[in-house]
Amino acid sequence: MSDVLRFLNVDVVRGGVPIVDKVSWDVAEGERWAVLGPNGAGKTTLLAIAATLIHPTRGTAEVLDETLGRTDVFELRPRIGVASPTLSEYIPDDEIVADVVVTAAYAVAGRWRERYEVDDHGRAQGLLDQLGVGHLVRRTIGTLSEGERKRVLVARALMTDPELLLLDEPAAGLDLGGREDLVRRLGEIANDPYAPTTVLVTHHVEEIPSGFTHGMLLRQGAVVAQGVLHEVLTADNLSATFGLPLMVEFRGDRWWARAV
């Protein structure tokens, strides 16, 4: 298995302060990673490096076997699917849902079309159905609820059949039913052996879908623990990460945590 991400001693410094602090991280093909940490821990910044949107201040970051700073990120980006609140801000409110998803393919027309001879709209509809929002295909994105919008963005991120899928807090702001439904659907994707290598950022262990294999805990830009999910998600590690005594349990195929 080859590495999809390989970070070595990565620092990101802003205003003289390291907001990512000496992070080394290997993500192998097929792995599904959850990155957890409190507000301001550096999770989104780490994801932005993986998305090739920023470069490390120090250290090296390889994404899909290319070293940032020595490669054309515009060739790399079409191989990466991203669903994030930042991306969401760039989509005009009057854009039709079908177009939001299909336009992801236009950016990679060459490579994608060589590999797949499929109808764009058919594929988009299939992905929207998979995320439970197929009935919204003709609506404008501005009329959707937060939960519906998040699902559409995940469908968009999957449209190009990326090699790396990056999900920044996909369940944030959803009500309990919406969260549970989305986490279940993300679990179905994670359990699909043909689904891309995935990194999901969240604040809550309850939002880690079934099928996730690895975890990283971040606090103040530094790694508290990382590796196989069941070895990483211990009460001690979570308590150190969030700065209060916590207990954590794994039941069925999901995690939950609370203060003790």
Ligand SMILES: Nc1ncnc2c1ncn2[C@@H]1O[C@H](COP(=O)(O)OP(=O)(O)OP(=O)(O)O)[C@@H](O)[C@H]1O
């Ligand atoms: N351009 C910048 N200049 C100064 N500080 C920054 C800059 N960008 C990010 N930060 C700070 O870096 C820290 C890490 O931010 P980041 O968004 O990566 O954290 P996060 O773990 O994703 O947080 P949250 O869970 O709240 O989304 C925060 O304290 C943030 O204020």
